[in-house]
Amino acid sequence: MIKVGLLGAGRIAGVHATAIFSNPGSTLSAVSDYFPENAEKLAAEYGSTARTTDEIIADPSIDAVLIATSTDTHSNLIEAATAAGKAVLCEKPVDLSLDRARACQSNVAQSGQPVMIGFNRRFDPNFSAMRSALDAGEIGKPELLSITSFDPAPPPVAYIKVSGGLFRDMMIHDFDMANFMMGEAPVSISASGSSIVDTEIGAAGDVDTAAVTMTYADGRIAVIKNSRRAVYGYDQRVELLGSDGLLQAQNMLENTVVKSTTAGVSGAKPTYFFLERYMPSYANEWGAFVDAINGGSALPVDLSDGITALAMAEAATQSLKTGAPVSLADV
Amino acid sequence: MIKVGLLGAGRIAGVHATAIFSNPGSTLSAVSDYFPENAEKLAAEYGSTARTTDEIIADPSIDAVLIATSTDTHSNLIEAATAAGKAVLCEKPVDLSLDRARACQSNVAQSGQPVMIGFNRRFDPNFSAMRSALDAGEIGKPELLSITSFDPAPPPVAYIKVSGGLFRDMMIHDFDMANFMMGEAPVSISASGSSIVDTEIGAAGDVDTAAVTMTYADGRIAVIKNSRRAVYGYDQRVELLGSDGLLQAQNMLENTVVKSTTAGVSGAKPTYFFLERYMPSYANEWGAFVDAINGGSALPVDLSDGITALAMAEAATQSLKTGAPVSLADV
């Protein structure tokens, strides 16, 4: 039984609390938050205890921490927790600064502690089934990947301003998905983007609509499309053309009811947002973390995966500014 | 090149005229109709000639007739045309009277001329692909058949009154489809029906909504559902459960466009009615007729198939009246 300290008590922390609580191999030992009352509230829901982050990290009886705090604290907390001998599961991104993230990686290496980055989409039943089909050779050699990833509505501009920008905040999930599906990182990244959904996002220096093309050492190609607004819900699709066929992971729908009237044939919308769509993936992600810690096996996603995705976001950000492709080796 | 006389110049005759005209193995030699001006109009469209029905049947240069006149004339015309040495393709049903149809069959047998009944749905690309999959053993032994067949809107009550009733006029296509899919006729037929779409249909002694259950000698079961009204279009689906799986032939849609909005995900309606849905089947049907006549091979659907379907309609009509199952051997 792994004793877990949960750092952060916000919305995503609540999702993780459920996963930790429901997993028979882990127990939610303590919860901390910048606002202690939030920690107390979340702890009470799961019969846990609110403590400070320092107390949790200092407590030798706690085996692992799950870091679900604001991004600017991630690197420091990863370093502190691993130095204290704890295993870590940290929400993405590792850091907004690629340099800082790389320093963190270097510091953590000394501790020998396992650090997993929360790329939960790898654990979505649909994407993992797609990856399994790929591994089984069902479409031969992959050649052309396409990722569609649209949010239902843009976040507040205040959030945009501290987010690190669309590539580090939103598309970073898709960069990792590309790595997951293609089995390696690309060599070159070319980004286009604009602010056409909400001009305030543009005024804040970010884009809300973007397309990124990535090329691989052997000539393979990947395209990622992002939009901050798809009014019909959370659009999360991946498709991959291979030498022997095509694999597509399509959206999950709210229900299977189809209605035919004089107006046409209509069905349910995609599940609305990440909490609905990816709830199973968070439970599966936590289960994989627990299994790896207990089994002494390698983590399915580790800190280096987080660094790679962050470097891709950095390259895309540079490409958007210069208008030219950026080599991943140069960032 | 088969020279064809088309008897009838109504809507369905127009469909057949196109098929005859477009088939490289046949030519539309003449057209007749109860109203000569209709025959003239249709003939002009295809560079053909309007003649009387008697002239067409008497003309030894005409190899085949396609009978698309009103149902009450079918038996007489089949007999006259075969007696004159012509091959015949006749629209369904053979007759409203089962006795008369059987007499017709007996009379025709003497002529030795081929008579095909226009169960065009057997030639629909979807149903024929389903039958091919069935023949290839893709779902093992068929066990439970389900046919959904809804018209978009009821016909005028004046038509209902001379139609012979829903079972002889509308479900007869589905009876033949059941025979096509199950490979034999059922032993027992049980019908339920009511007039809930249009009370005038009930007042005219007919039903507009019906379900028929049929059982086969070896215990297999088939269910047919009919409605005179499906406001979303022509609903024509067949599904068959077998020992190794399920086959479903679904509706054809007007186009493949899908729209996702806050209201849901919607697509096109089924093609509206039989002319749109079954246009390819009429061309395929005529092609099969021409091939059989030219090749001296057996017709894919013959007069006995028409008699069997008519007997099933008769049994269903009796079952509806008595409320009890009727043995097909008893009609």
Add this chain to the structure above:
Amino acid sequence: MIKVGLLGAGRIAGVHATAIFSNPGSTLSAVSDYFPENAEKLAAEYGSTARTTDEIIADPSIDAVLIATSTDTHSNLIEAATAAGKAVLCEKPVDLSLDRARACQSNVAQSGQPVMIGFNRRFDPNFSAMRSALDAGEIGKPELLSITSFDPAPPPVAYIKVSGGLFRDMMIHDFDMANFMMGEAPVSISASGSSIVDTEIGAAGDVDTAAVTMTYADGRIAVIKNSRRAVYGYDQRVELLGSDGLLQAQNMLENTVVKSTTAGVSGAKPTYFFLERYMPSYANEWGAFVDAINGGSALPVDLSDGITALAMAEAATQSLKTGAPVSLADV
């Protein structure tokens, strides 16, 4: 917080234990089973206690019991628990004997205790969304209902022998679904059935493939198809034609991955069986029970619904024997 005694510790009891445990408004106080070691094992999983059924019923601190024992004990346990002042949620069917079930209903009435019957499918997200669309008038007046309900594989013949037969054991869910969708019970029921999946089922006096047609006072019609074998998984579909359109609740699939190869375009199978497909419905069902008990409101499904479905099963059983429709008023 409702204190719950769970009677039975088999497979379906395990599903209910999860629902009781996870619901914030209920606690799993005790578990009993005919085999005490089963009760102990299940109780241990949820930090509960194994006791005897008599102890549970006698314990005034227990507010409600969930009856998940063998069918032959249902009526007695419902009577004992309600006499002891407990609310009851009992698995279907109420009893194999319609007379005994009616006596149970009469006895329970004196206690005034609420008794809910476990027609969990009413709480399936798809069927409940369909019902909501229906209530919202989205397809106008319902006219023709069709229920497809196939199990993936037949149960052991030993189970068949004590099951009460397909209509009481399997189709009873579909009878209740018809009542749920049509808003009333039918007036007449006509059944066809045979044993073509497994001849041993026939030898045991039961059928494994069946079609039932039901007619309603106002002429509406419903058709239910059952098979004990659909090798591709659990096939659970409902469709309803109305004056303004069609509603269809389709199968849930294991995932959304679609593969296109030279062999065709293929996707995942339906979720395999009732545990997978209906897991959410069991949680929703228990939530509705807890809400009704806590809120003092009427149960969404009560004992009379269980009696009605049982009477429909009885009518279908009689119809299968006689070959003629049976009036529901006569059973």
Add this chain to the structure above:
Amino acid sequence: MIKVGLLGAGRIAGVHATAIFSNPGSTLSAVSDYFPENAEKLAAEYGSTARTTDEIIADPSIDAVLIATSTDTHSNLIEAATAAGKAVLCEKPVDLSLDRARACQSNVAQSGQPVMIGFNRRFDPNFSAMRSALDAGEIGKPELLSITSFDPAPPPVAYIKVSGGLFRDMMIHDFDMANFMMGEAPVSISASGSSIVDTEIGAAGDVDTAAVTMTYADGRIAVIKNSRRAVYGYDQRVELLGSDGLLQAQNMLENTVVKSTTAGVSGAKPTYFFLERYMPSYANEWGAFVDAINGGSALPVDLSDGITALAMAEAATQSLKTGAPVSLADV
């Protein structure tokens, strides 16, 4: 009745011959080909006459020519035919040389004769329904366009060598589709491509897999993906995200049959290649040409559309070489 001369008697000319023949407003007056025996064969099929191209152009009784010869002859024939006072429908592309195509446009302008370029996909029922929905404002303002266009198998390398390359030969259809959907040309084009399907294509200096990103004056973005190989058939999909929703035109399938077995749920493949998929579009295209000529109205696609698409192909070709985006104004 428009009298038409068909220049060319190859495969695509055969498709056009059918359209010309079947349209009640046009007649196939003559057919020419580089190989006279091909012209004779095609003419015989439709009761037409084989003549030389010069004869056809010189014949004042011929109102229009359809140019379906090899690309290198297009500009000359457009000029000759318009100078002779004929209306022209010419297959894409106008020319492999953008300069030559622009000179052709200038020369034709003097004649005042209408010249339509064969971007038949605009007349595909699915894409035209999508455009209609767009025009009706059903998804608000278009923001992000995605075109997937995969051929089933690469053409012979001999064809590749004279094709002008993937952008001028294959993606030119998608460039025009983007113009059709977005209502204007982009300002900047960025191309990635490689030869991973067939190394001989790479050896011939061309690519077989490509992704192109285009940006518009107001910040909108379009992505086009091409592959010369999709083993499951001809993959032709367009999707467009707008401020109020998403429109998708999906593939047409060979039939609607769905099979469910232990292996999964499978359906038919997309129609195999352009002849199958786009047959209706060729008939509609010709109908639109005839209507415009007869009605004296503007052509729905004209020579300038052909020039624009060719310029986009030129920009993409340059971008592929330099690795940087190319401004459309610079080509």
